[in-house]
Amino acid sequence: MARNATNFQTTIGDTVRVDGIGVHSGERVTLALHPADPDSGITFLRTGLSDGRDAEISAEWKNVGATDLCTMVGDPRGASVATIEHLMAALRGLGIDNVVVEVDGGEVPVMDGSSEAFVEAIDQVGLVRQAARRRMIKILKPIRVENGSAWAELRPYEGSRYEVTIDFANPVIGRQSIGVDLTPDVFRRQISRARTFGFVSDLEKLLPMGLCRGSSLENSVAIKDDRILNPEGLRWVDEFVRHKLLDAIGDLALSGAPFQGLYRSYKGGHKLNFLTLKALFADPTAWALVEAASRPATPAAELGTAMVAPAFRAEVA
Numbered sequence: 001m002a003r004n005a006t007n008f009q010t011t012i013g014d015t016v017r018v019d020g021i022g023v024h025s026g027e028r029v030t031l032a033l034h035p036a037d038p039d040s041g042i043t044f045l046r047t048g049l050s051d052g053r054d055a056e057i058s059a060e061w062k063n064v065g066a067t068d069l070c071t072m073v074g075d076p077r078g079a080s081v082a083t084i085e086h087l088m089a090a091l092r093g094l095g096i097d098n099v100v101v102e103v104d105g106g107e108v109p110v111m112d113g114s115s116e117a118f119v120e121a122i123d124q125v126g127l128v129r130q131a132a133r134r135r136m137i138k139i140l141k142p143i144r145v146e147n148g149s150a151w152a153e154l155r156p157y158e159g160s161r162y163e164v165t166i167d168f169a170n171p172v173i174g175r176q177s178i179g180v181d182l183t184p185d186v187f188r189r190q191i192s193r194a195r196t197f198g199f200v201s202d203l204e205k206l207l208p209m210g211l212c213r214g215s216s217l218e219n220s221v222a223i224k225d226d227r228i229l230n231p232e233g234l235r236w237v238d239e240f241v242r243h244k245l246l247d248a249i250g251d252l253a254l255s256g257a258p259f260q261g262l263y264r265s266y267k268g269g270h271k272l273n274f275l276t277l278k279a280l281f282a283d284p285t286a287w288a289l290v291e292a293a294s295r296p297a298t299p300a301a302e303l304g305t306a307m308v309a310p311a312f313r314a315e316v317a
């Protein structure tokens with residue numbers, strides 16, 4: 001890709017809609033992606049609330065309300081949108097900085113359990129380069145979080161790289177590793193079609209809790225003992241780790257800007273990814289906001305421990 005193509009922020013060319021069901025509620029939901037202004041980031045617009053209001057929820061780690069089975073963002077008044085990670089992965093994977101995501105239910109539709117439908121929708125309207133320069137979060141020193149044998153870390157690195165390893169006792173999955181330097185082309189070809197997966201034994205516990213009601217072989221790879229139940233089989237032999245990579249890209253997109261750094265995880269997941277962002281932003285010496293041309297913009301220390309939207313806007317207004 002031409003150097004200047006990635007130095008500027010992007011949005012989508014027009015509004016595009018995606019219909020599907022929520023994996024937990026099983027209910028129909030419509031998603032509309034709208035073009036958005038430079039420096040506005042990714043914002044969820046939750047409509048259809050019982051109190052009649054529409055809620056704007058910025059797609060940022062500070063608004064994350066739950067990470068148990070998926071990643072959910074919410075506002076203090078109780079509005080929320082769950083299962084955002086596969087859409088967030090598509091937006092980050094394709095290099096989209098600014099979008100309003102209007103959703104009329106409490107979940108982003110699961111589609112086929114991957115990012116493919118979102119990539120296809122975005123391709124219908126294309127990307128538009130905006131006048132403002134892209135900002136990136138440059139990792140200045142290693143950050144690491146651990147939970148038992150699982151860990152995740154961010155390290156300084158010239159590009160934007162992800163290295164993910166999973167290790168399941170189940171023989172169908174076993175130990176799998178993948179490493180990529182993230183570009184839109186790599187995301188499309190190697191990551192975007194990797195589906196979510198689950199064990200039938202877990203599903204039997206979750207269904208009585210009102211979760212996974214929309215789950216089916218249409219939107220996840222189901223594993224029972226040492227067998228895959230989906231008649232079509234896998235899209236890659238290592239589809240599982242590719243999906244964990246997809247999830248990590250989506251979860252880390254809640255930083256509010258692309259990374260210049262290396263993300264690594266072992267047995268990672270939504271919660272560990274969230275804790276990684278929390279640890280990063282708790283240490284203002286661990287990162288800096290830089291313009292895509294690598295010139296330092298605003299040192300993190302001057303922004304405090306959180307990235308504040310007005311601080312972004314002041315620089316480019």
Ligand SMILES: [Zn+2]
Pocket residue numbers: 085086196243247
């Ligand atoms: Zn996922």
